[in-house]
Amino acid sequence: MLVAAALAGATVFAVPAGAGAQIDGAPLNVIADGLGGIQIRQDGIAAGLFYDPDENPGHAGLEIKEGPNHYPLESGFDAAPGRTRLSGPTLADGGATKLLASVYTVGPNLRVTETISYTDNVPQVNIAYDIENVSTAPTSLRAGALADLYVGNNDSGNGAIAATPPRFVGGREETSGLVYGLQEVTPWRAYQEGDFEAVFANFAADGLNNTVDSAAPDNGVGVEFALDNLAPGERRTIDVRWLLASPAPPGTVTPPAPSGNGNPGAAAPEIEQLPPPVTGKTVNVSVRRGRIFIKIPPSKTFVELKGAMQIPVGATIDATRGRVNLVSTTGTGDQTQLAWFYDGVFKVGQTRGAKPITDLALAEALAKCPKRSGGRASAAQKKKKTRKLWGEGKGAFRTSGKYSSATVRGTKWLVTDRCDGTLTRVTQGSVLVRDFKRKRNVVVRAGKQYLARR
Known part of the structure; x- marks a missing residue:
């Protein structure tokens, strides 16, 4: 292979086992974890191009679905589930073109040789995934190159696609018109652009759906x-090309936004027509799915939310019959952040200052919990009295229960008030839980939970 020849002719710098490695290019810098995860940064810009922009690597790289087995990236690379490092990453510096090579296993049947290449001053990064069946029986799989983009130093952008070969799919920054995404080299089976959650979930299920959701923020x-x-023993190679801060390929268009609220991956387009939210004073909301009801002080009555609306901090939202988009300020210029909430009733708050936190306090009325006693509890006393709220999204959001709060560090979490305390459960990413009684902070990662006891 050409890659092998380039590696053989270059000076190779080994990286200690378990460590990452970096291509220090101009202007792009590529960080790899040696297990399929990558982050890419631009000179002079602190934030990475993949979410989480502060972490190495970001939420981008190789996922595999082999039969019923899914080998994801959603753990934030802390555990790299189902993956074992064999070697690398190692850096081969060949001058203007630099290479990173890694070898790792994915599940019991597959070995991946990953080679990343970057040429200075070219707005693209190329990755070759050489996938080998190391088992004794044939196997079939889907391999995906996936990313949660952080387009143009922001967590939003317009979905874009170029349908003429070589195809492109990704996001386009509004102000500069530059694109971030994937350009076809090895032919794709399918593609998708939209809410990061929908893209990753579809790959893990039946596959990507060949859509671009330009309304997804x-x-x-x-x-x-x-x-x-x-x-x-057979090996096949997949070539992947990331275009990053690149001029849009010929024929790149932004499709019309989907109509209606039936698409769970689409935010209501009208939300962008509202005045910008104001820190500590207002937030913007819209119906994502189902039916949403709001109560704005001094009124004591809930009314149904129709379309999009700017509401004051202190309003209460009933999302027990639907999902609500909530857009608030980040404290950085006019930037905003989006998350959506469901399966609960909550009161909206937001702190002030340079780094405001949008707080969603559980507000559903609770039945009285039984008193503690040394005797046997009655059947009525054993029944749990609960309220809860699911949240999905990213940004400075916090959901608060009676005994603890959960501040978002990642993407999908549940907070439940119970008689024995406040339970936080995380299914994607991670959250920072503040236990009010014990006055301690606990990081809860995907697949884990924490009970702040009463």
Whole structure:
């Protein structure tokens, strides 16, 4: 292979086992974890191009679905589930073009040789994934190149696609017109752009759906490849190209926004027509799915939310029958952030200052909990009295229960008030839980939970 020849002719700098490595290019810098995860940064810009922009690597890289087994990136690379590092990443510096090479296993059947290449002053990063079946039986799989984009130093952008070869799919920054996403090299089986959650969830289920959701304010993007009947010992290579801060390829368009609220991956387009929210004073809301009701002081009556609306801090939202988009300020210029909430009733608050936190306090009335006693509890006393709220999204959001609060560090979490305390459960990303009684902070990661006891 050309890649192998380039590596053989270059000076190779080994990286200690378990460590990451970096291509220090101009203007792009690529960080790899040696297990399929990557982050890319631009000179002079602190934030990475993939979410979380402060972390190495960001939420981007290789996912695999082999039969019922899904090998995701959603753990934030802390555990790299189902993956084992064999070697690398190692850096090969060949001058203007630099390479990073890694070898790792994915599940019991697959070995991946990953080679990342970047040429200075070219707005693209190329990755070759050489996938080998190391088992004794044929296997079939879908491989995906997926990312939660952080477009143009912001967590939003317009979905865009170029349908003429070589195809492109990704996000486009409004002010500069530059694009961030994937350009076809090895033919794609399917692609998708939209809310990052929908992109990753679809890949993990039945596959990407060949759509671009230009109304989704939080760009996720992915393409996938089918490797059918990979024989024992057989290797196949997938070539992936990321365009980053690149001029848009010819024919790139932003499709019209989807109509209606039936698409769970689409935010209501009208929300962008509202005045910008004001820190500590107002937030913007819209119906994402189902029916949403709001109560604005001094009124004591809930009314149904129709379309999009700017509401004051202190309003209460009933999202027990639907999902609500909530847009608030970040404290940085006129930037905003989006998350959506459901399966609960909550009161909206927001702190002031340079780094405001949007707080969603559980507000559903609770039945009285039984008193503690040394005797046996009655059947009525054993029944739990609960209220809860699901949240999805990213930014400075906090959901607060009676005994603890959960501040977002990642993407999908549940807070439940119970008689024995406040339970925080995380299914994607991570949250920072503040236990009020014990006065301690606990980081809860995907697949874990924490009970702040009463």
